[in-house]
Amino acid sequence: MPMIRVEKILEEPELYILRIDDDQIKYFEATWDIPEGITYNAYLMKTGDAVILFDAWKTDYTEQFLETLSKIVDPKDITHIIVHHTEPDHSGALPKVLEANGYKALVIGTSFAKRFMEGFYGEKIVENFHAITDGEELQIGGRTFRFITVPWLHWPDTMITYVVEDKLIFSCDAGGGYGIPETIDDSDEKVVEEYLPHVTKYIVTVIGHYHKYIVENIKKLKGLGIIEEAKMILPGHGLIWRKDPLRIFKHYEDVGAGKAKKGKILVIYDSMYGFVERRMKIVIDELKKHGYNPVVYRFTDKEAPAVSDILGEVPDSEGIVIGVSTYEAGIHPRIRYTLYEMLDKANYEKPILVVGAFGWAGVAGKEIEHLITRSKFDHVDTVESRGMPRTEDEERIKEAVRNLIARLS
Ligand SMILES: Cc1cc2nc3c(=O)[nH]c(=O)nc-3n(C[C@H](O)[C@H](O)[C@H](O)COP(=O)(O)O)c2cc1C
Ligand SMILES: [Fe+2]
Ligand SMILES: [Fe+2]
Incomplete structure (x- = not known):
């Protein structure tokens, strides 16, 4: 009561x-x-x-x-x-x-x-x-x-x-x-x-x-x-x-x-079967290697964090990484909703890196990139590839993370 x-x-x-x-x-x-x-x-x-x-x-x-x-x-x-x-x-x-x-x-x-x-x-x-x-x-x-x-x-x-x-x-x-x-x-x-x-x-x-x-x-x-x-x-x-x-x-x-806390990077992703997650592990390790503090929210078949909590993490983050799977020729529904609200409610001049996985034709990463370029956020890179991340994907992801870091003031 x-x-x-x-x-x-x-x-x-x-x-x-x-x-x-x-x-x-x-x-x-x-x-x-x-x-x-x-x-x-x-x-x-x-x-x-x-x-x-x-x-x-x-x-x-x-x-x-x-x-x-x-x-x-x-x-x-x-x-x-x-x-x-x-x-x-x-x-x-x-x-x-x-x-x-x-x-x-x-x-x-x-x-x-x-x-x-x-x-x-x-x-x-x-x-x-x-x-x-x-x-x-x-x-x-x-x-x-x-x-x-x-x-x-x-x-x-x-x-x-x-x-x-x-x-x-x-x-x-x-x-x-x-x-x-x-x-x-x-x-x-x-x-x-x-x-x-x-x-x-x-x-x-x-x-x-x-x-x-x-x-x-x-x-x-x-x-x-x-x-x-x-x-x-x-x-x-x-x-x-x-x-x-x-x-x-x-x-x-x-x-x-949107005053940032030094070192805080917000990492948000969905992963239905683990392929996006494998990419995000590479991202998280690379961030940590460079002394950054990744704050991670993941949508899986076991977890669904509240979008309101994710939004509350945006203002004091230095940068953001979004991991996404392509879902029915579009953005995974959980990330779509999160991103939609983020662009509306937490639209700040902060760098965003997009990392995607797809099965037959990658769409989600490009769609997110398109949405970000029309917002205040600063699009760093989109790294999207098929299924399991190969060695060359890993290198591309690490390089993209370093590019994100280079954008942080
Ligand atoms: C319901 C559903 C819809 C999907 N739609 C697409 C699609 O339209 N295009 C595509 O390339 N892959 C599609 N995929 C495949 C996923 O994007 C691919 O398996 C990706 O690696 C998923 O990452 P995850 O293992 O982290 O969930 C779909 C998968 C599921 C389960
Ligand atoms: Fe009120
Ligand atoms: Fe009010």
Whole structure:
């Protein structure tokens, strides 16, 4: 059963996190395998005469949300509801909250958010809606709330809230990650170290299609000076950042820019009967011989790694090797899907080497080469041959690996 955590995170202003640990979910957005689960974080602030709710939980947990909220405040007393992003993992419980509130609260969000909320939940929910303009400030309960749009982190509707006097950033999806960390904040280094790979996987699978906007939006926030001075980052998923608030945006920036870890080479392949695998052993040995660290994901008749995990490995890899078999005059289905998602979600300027095996006419390698040359990836070479690798194939593969290495900066 999902665990619910409510903690007071600040005395002045009085601020609470309402977090539910979704350990029931299997596929985020009905696609991405997340055995690690995810949390939905909402926040509640009491300041002066105002009671402000920041986002909510997923629709499935509406009942639990109302129950949890009611332990801190009578929903009727909520004066403002800030909607950073209308994706239903954050907005799903809001229709019931507004109903319990008697529709008295002023709902604040972007004009996109207003349109999307109306589309998802009907006209009534946006009757009392204030659409902000980028950078607009509102005085609420004696504090200054600045709203900053961060389009495409994760949808066009997305914004963050900066509470000026207290230097708090409510960042919703930006700064979030998969996983159910044991703590609510970044106070424990061990928890942070375990959590960060889930953040990378989250960034690539959820925001990856728009990853250039990560870099752009962080640049925008830096230009406003708010990242450097932030005392706390409060995302809609995962850990709160208060020991080292800069760290999470630095991580986002690195993933957005595809900053590589020295020596890491991602090796992905399928092998139905072992011929591709024999080639990949040559690749792996050659990489190791030159001091590289191959991180290997293989699709066989015994293994099928999650594509979401593979995608999470791309941003910090220096280079990639894809091993593929030709399957019905095309790319093996597992590699086809992996590659399709990689080109869409993890499209970085990194070198790729393609190694293929076929039975009668090699097609897969050439098809992959064609796809790569139309992406940001840098195609190094395609080495494709029939059946069992011969001595000359082995030499060609080793040479291609050395060519890949030569491309690494
Ligand atoms: C279902 C299936 C479809 C295949 N389709 C083709 C094909 O269209 N063209 C081809 O040259 N080889 C085809 N092959 C042969 C494989 O590409 C070849 O056996 C290759 O060496 C497989 O590598 P593996 O042993 O690592 O699975 C096919 C094999 C299977 C099992
Ligand atoms: Fe989202
Ligand atoms: Fe989200």
